[in-house]
Amino acid sequence: SLIAAVSAAKPKIADYPFTTLAPNLGVVQAGDVRFTVADVPGLIEGASEGKGLGLDFLRHVERCSALLHVLDCATLEPGRDPITDLDVILAELDAYPVPEGQTPLTERPQLIALNKVDVPDALDLAALVRPELERRGFRVFEISAVSHEGLRQLTYALGDIVTADRAAKAAAPAPERSRSAGSPRPTSRTTRPSDTWPTGSRSSASRTCS
Numbered sequence: 001s002l003i004a005a006v007s008a009a010k011p012k013i014a015d016y017p018f019t020t021l022a023p024n025l026g027v028v029q030a031g032d033v034r035f036t037v038a039d040v041p042g043l044i045e046g047a048s049e050g051k052g053l054g055l056d057f058l059r060h061v062e063r064c065s066a067l068l069h070v071l072d073c074a075t076l077e078p079g080r081d082p083i084t085d086l087d088v089i090l091a092e093l094d095a096y097p098v099p100e101g102q103t104p105l106t107e108r109p110q111l112i113a114l115n116k117v118d119v120p121d122a123l124d125l126a127a128l129v130r131p132e133l134e135r136r137g138f139r140v141f142e143i144s145a146v147s148h149e150g151l152r153q154l155t156y157a158l159g160d161i162v163t164a165d166r167a168a169k170a171a172a173p174a175p176e177r178s179r180s181a182g183s184p185r186p187t188s189r190t191t192r193p194s195d196t197w198p199t200g201s202r203s204s205a206s207r208t209c210s
Helices: 002-006 054-061 082-095 120-135 151-171
Strands: 024-030 033-040 066-072 110-115 139-142 196-202
Touching: 002 024, 002 033, 002 151, 024 151, 033 054, 033 151, 054 082, 066 082, 066 151, 082 120, 110 120, 110 151, 120 139, 139 151
Parallel strands: 033 196, 066 110, 066 196, 110 139
Antiparallel strands: 024 033
8 A cells, every 4th residue: 555655554455446444544754844645545437426435535535735646557457557547536536526615626736656566567557658647747656555666756746746735825815704793703623634635546447545
C-alpha cells in the first residue's frame, strides 16, 4: 500500500480487491512540509450513483485539495490497463456534484502514480502509457510502494501542491458573516481537512488516492 510506504499508517493490506471500508489516514513529511494523505479505494464504475461504497468515499474526497491517482501497472485482470482505470476514476469524479462554492473534483490539482514498477512487465507498461498520460496534461511518477522507488519525488511534488494551496487559502479574504443584533454568537468546532487524497485501481475500474 502506498500510504503505508510514505507514512506511519498501517492499513489492512491484502491481495484481493476492496479491503478498505473506510479511508486510511497518514501524515507525510516531505522536507519542511507536513501534510495528511488518505487512501480512498474502491471507486468502481457507478460510484457517483451510489454503487458500492462510492458515495461514502466521494464525500471524503470533497475535503481534498489535491488528488493522486495510483494506477496499477501489474494487473493481470482481463480488460484492464492504467488508461482505462484512470478514465473510470475521472468519469466518477466528474459526475459527482460537489457542494456550491467548492471546486469540482476533476478541476483540482491531480498527479498520476504508475505503481509496481519493481515488476519488469509493469515497468514496461508504465513506459508505454506514460506519454499518453503526459499528453493529457498530467504530471506522472513511476513508483513502487515495495521498493520505494520514486516515492521521494512524489511526496515532494505533493508537498509543493499543498504548500501552494495553503498559501492561496491564507491570502483569500475571509467571507463576511452577518449576525443579528442580540443573537447569541454561534459556537463551532472545525476539523482540518486532509490535504491530499490518493486514488488507485481496483477490479474493473479504479480506486483513487492522495
